[in-house]
Amino acid sequence: MxxxxxxxxxxxxxxxxxxxxxxxxxxxxxxxxxxxxxxxxxxxxxxxxxxxxxxxxxxxxxxxxxxxxxxxxxxxxxxxxxxxxxxxxxxxxxxxxxxxxxxxxxxxxxxxxxxxxxxxxxxxxxxxxxxxxxxxxxxxxxxxxxxxxxxVFSTGHHAAVKARVRPGQNVTVIGDGAVGLCAVLAAKRLGADRIVLMGRHRARTDLGREFGATDVVAERGEEGIEKVRELTNGRGTHAVLECVGTKAAFEMGVGVVRAGGEVSRVGLPQYEEGPIGVGVFRRNVTVTGGVAxxxxxxxxxxxxxxxxxxxxxxxxxxxxxxxxxxxxxxxxxxxxxxxxxxxx
Amino acid sequence: MxxxxxxxxxxxxxxxxxxxxxxxxxxxxxxxxxxxxxxxxxxxxxxxxxxxxxxxxxxxxxxxxxxxxxxxxxxxxxxxxxxxxxxxxxxxxxxxxxxxxxxxxxxxxxxxxxxxxxxxxxxxxxxxxxxxxxxxxxxxxxxxxxxxxxxVFSTGHHAAVKARVRPGQNVTVIGDGAVGLCAVLAAKRLGADRIVLMGRHRARTDLGREFGATDVVAERGEEGIEKVRELTNGRGTHAVLECVGTKAAFEMGVGVVRAGGEVSRVGLPQYEEGPIGVGVFRRNVTVTGGVAxxxxxxxxxxxxxxxxxxxxxxxxxxxxxxxxxxxxxxxxxxxxxxxxxxxx
The missing domain is CATH 3.90.180.10 (Medium-chain alcohol dehydrogenases, catalytic domain)
Structure with a gap:
């Protein structure tokens, strides 16, 4: 064959x-x-x-x-x-x-x-x-x-499940690749209220909107974090579905998550150490996810x-x-x- | 006054x-x-x-x-x-x-x-x-x-709650300070089956046994991880309550946690970055906890x-x-x- x-x-x-x-x-x-x-x-x-x-x-x-x-x-x-x-x-x-x-x-x-x-x-x-x-x-x-x-859909779903997405919650999805878009769909399916998709490729974010994203943030880094916080009364979102795997994406996740919330990773981490110090601890942020x-x-x-x-x-x-x-x-x-x- | x-x-x-x-x-x-x-x-x-x-x-x-x-x-x-x-x-x-x-x-x-x-x-x-x-x-x-x-007791309880300790589970508690001992008590109260206390001060670990610890592991680092794995058929424990706050304690936590389990931290982290790379991701280990x-x-x-x-x-x-x-x-x-x- x-x-x-x-x-x-x-x-x-x-x-x-x-x-x-x-x-x-x-x-x-x-x-x-x-x-x-x-x-x-x-x-x-x-x-x-x-x-x-x-x-x-x-x-x-x-x-x-x-x-x-x-x-x-x-x-x-x-x-x-x-x-x-x-x-x-x-x-x-x-x-x-x-x-x-x-x-x-x-x-x-x-x-x-x-x-x-x-x-x-x-x-x-x-x-x-x-x-x-x-x-x-x-x-x-x-x-x-x-x-x-x-x-890809099971992986997006895993991100949402591990982040405990449930009706009424706000969710940020980081990454407009196929997993990120499927994570949007999974968050929508689990009843998320507001779904912010962080991505900058128009054709992809358009599909993200079709899948249930209510907001698209094209900015990255501190600027992207600021945008998501503006959309959420300064609080950040309950759940963050990190669908990229780079350290920069994880850092954005920590920046946009609400106190008491979850950063759920499904992109294979391309880093060995990540920022999980006092800033994460004081806000009771959980880092979860993994291979679906x-x-x-x-x-x-x-x-x-x-x-x-x-x-x-x-x-x-x-x-x-x-x-x-x-x-x-x-x-x-x-x-x-x-x-x-x-x-x- | x-x-x-x-x-x-x-x-x-x-x-x-x-x-x-x-x-x-x-x-x-x-x-x-x-x-x-x-x-x-x-x-x-x-x-x-x-x-x-x-x-x-x-x-x-x-x-x-x-x-x-x-x-x-x-x-x-x-x-x-x-x-x-x-x-x-x-x-x-x-x-x-x-x-x-x-x-x-x-x-x-x-x-x-x-x-x-x-x-x-x-x-x-x-x-x-x-x-x-x-x-x-x-x-x-x-x-x-x-x-x-x-x-101190509320903090030990928080560690156990965030780690989702429930009846029948195995738990490792890292640290025989007052929070660690209270975490043992909290894990016992929530129905944990086996409670492994990692600590080396006899008077303290004796109180830990009184509070519900079933095993005490005095070794640290790789040796300590090996001991806990021996006690758990090589798997590690479902929950790890990390009650110290040093990077070495967190690394032990990652080493002794079972796939799919939680490392719950209640000791104020004395580090900014920690090991949350592929090893943690592949095993679906969740890092949780925070200020109680x-x-x-x-x-x-x-x-x-x-x-x-x-x-x-x-x-x-x-x-x-x-x-x-x-x-x-x-x-x-x-x-x-x-x-x-x-x-x-």
Missing amino acids: RATVIYGAGDVRVETVPDPKLVEPTDVVLRVVRSCICGSDLWPYADMKPSEHGRRIGHEFLGVVEETGADVTTLKKGDLAVAPFVWSDNTCEFCREGLQTSCLHGGGWGAKGVDGGQGEAVRVPQADGTLVKLPDTEDAGLLASFLTLSD PARHYIPELLPDVLDGKYQPGKVFDRTIDVEGVPDGYRAMAAREALKVLIEP | RATVIYGAGDVRVETVPDPKLVEPTDVVLRVVRSCICGSDLWPYADMKPSEHGRRIGHEFLGVVEETGADVTTLKKGDLAVAPFVWSDNTCEFCREGLQTSCLHGGGWGAKGVDGGQGEAVRVPQADGTLVKLPDTEDAGLLASFLTLSD PARHYIPELLPDVLDGKYQPGKVFDRTIDVEGVPDGYRAMAAREALKVLIEP
């Missing part, structure tokens, strides 16, 4: 690799119907050291079951199913608590003999625990929205996506086939595309 | 100062019956720059109402009442949310013309909002426990103290009169005394 391999910064190739085969009786082989490129894929695309053998990449996909291992009970050949961005047994103590990203028997796509998602097919380990069956559909919009459950357990959220989010009430799939603004993946990376890195959908 | 004034590091004096008088109609003048020295008072005692005029100090006290302003409705002359370690109107938007430490019209003791608590009397601003009436008693043990509601809104917690904690079920007053291991305050500071700084009670 054809699949994506990353060899270093700026060096993404599509190659012919061995077709996936069942290895464990708990495996499924899935033919990928939709996949995509993640903002987090752009980190290795920006700074990965050159590697002789490269590694598979891609962690968001849905597809049709082609083969099932002997122990698989919840899926059969022909089922449409979505994979969260890590695989997990869904039975260990962490999975039972809804923290499948810390599964004792799980792992990541593209690592240690496991296929990446940006290819024609994937061997899915722990298939009963990992995959969530979807209703059959060929509706392109619905498939795109289903695909966001794999990561998408598997935990999919059953809750699926019905609202299925009935079209929420259409997170609108974050995809370009569609390519598998051979077009290298150019998809280039387009996202150049900010020509918000999020690139792959139809292998 | 006689009151304590701090002039710089190591320079605490007891002086004759003007008797407090009503200034605002919402004031009360309280004759102090019990007061004490806080671990946080030891920070300026360690590093305050010399000051010509000095400043009043002390923020934990209870006493008898001597005079009430015209607008005071909940207290009358002769009432026994306890003051939280900040004063607040208890009616603003933050107070109504239970975050009286961020009161829009409140402030600290010993600042801007307000008396400190380590003296014979105090003018209490916003008395209806600040003070909580206590049942009359001359029982020394009960008075000591009532006094801990002012700060004691006023919010006192009504909840009071009944359990009143009936003797919890005796946080046991943290006091030395009693002095007001003239003995300078020596009290010396004894606490030298770790001769755990916490010093003042009977002015």
Whole structure:
């Protein structure tokens, strides 16, 4: 089959690799119907050291079951199913608590003999625990929205859940990337009153408004903090959903959060230490968030996506086939595309 | 009256100062019956720059109402009442949310013309909002426990509440000072299953065991982290109550917390930046806590103290009169005394 391999910064190739085969009786082989490129894929695309053998990449996909291992009970050949961005047994103590990203028997796509998602097919380990069956559909919009459950919408939702967004609250979303826009949608879904989106790319913030943002603040740093405070009677917002991952974004989060509020991070931190001193302490600000357990959220989010009430799939603004993946990376890195959908 | 004034590091004096008088109609003048020295008072005692005029100090006290302003409705002359370690109107938007430490019209003791608590009397601003009436008693043990509601027990409780300690959970308490021991008691009260106390002073950890600690770990740093992980099947504990305030203590907290858990800080951070990078993010660790809104917690904690079920007053291991305050500071700084009670 054809699949994506990353060899270093700026060096993404599509190659012919061995077709996936069942290895464990708990495996499924899935033919990928939709996949995509993640903002987090752009980190290795920006700074990965050159590697002789490269590694598979891609962690968001849905597809049709082609083969099932002997122990698989919840899926059969022909089922449409979505994979969260890590695989997990869904039975260990962490999975039972809804923290499948810390599964004792799980792992990541593209690592240690496991296929990446940006290819024609994937061997899915722990298939009963990992995959969530979807209703059959060929509706392109619905498939795109289903695909966001794999990561980007679930991640936005995680930001909002960890920040305890609830009806009547004010929320700031930092970042107008696909995760930030999905965080707006998630905050709206949880009943947030005012949603301030901090971002400066007009096409993206326009989609943010469509998703529920009531205010857009293009300014950054101290100026951005000042703007959000002006909008909130000087107080800041109860919740801050930090969807970028840079230290500057986190510092803005601390600057715009209301006393007693939460700064919830879902952008992979590109820093080791952050400002959590007396200023954060005196105001009882909580720093929360982390890697989203998408598997935990999919059953809750699926019905609202299925009935079209929420259409997170609108974050995809370009569609390519598998051979077009290298150019998809280039387009996202150049900010020509918000999020690139792959139809292998 | 006689009151304590701090002039710089190591320079605490007891002086004759003007008797407090009503200034605002919402004031009360309280004759102090019990007061004490806080671990946080030891920070300026360690590093305050010399000051010509000095400043009043002390923020934990209870006493008898001597005079009430015209607008005071909940207290009358002769009432026994306890003051939280900040004063607040208890009616603003933050107070109504239970975050009286961020009161829009409140402030600290010993600042801007307000008396400190380590003296014979105090003018209490916003008395209806600040003070909580206590049942009359001359029982020394009960008075000591009532006094801990002012700060140290409420602060330990805040650590446990922010860490969402609940029945069946494992908890690590970092620090065997008075706040740490009260955090043990608070965690026990909220139903924690296993309580690991990290501390190395035998007399203190013995009281910690009496308060509910099931394990004591004397080791620090990597060695301490290893010990706690050994006790918890390698996982760490759901909640960590960090009651010291140093960066090393916070780092231990991050090291011993379980994935998905909370590190709750109530020791004033002696650092501006802390480790909240990928390691914290990947494990969905939340960093929470802050300055405890004691006023919010006192009504909840009071009944359990009143009936003797919890005796946080046991943290006091030395009693002095007001003239003995300078020596009290010396004894606490030298770790001769755990916490010093003042009977002015």
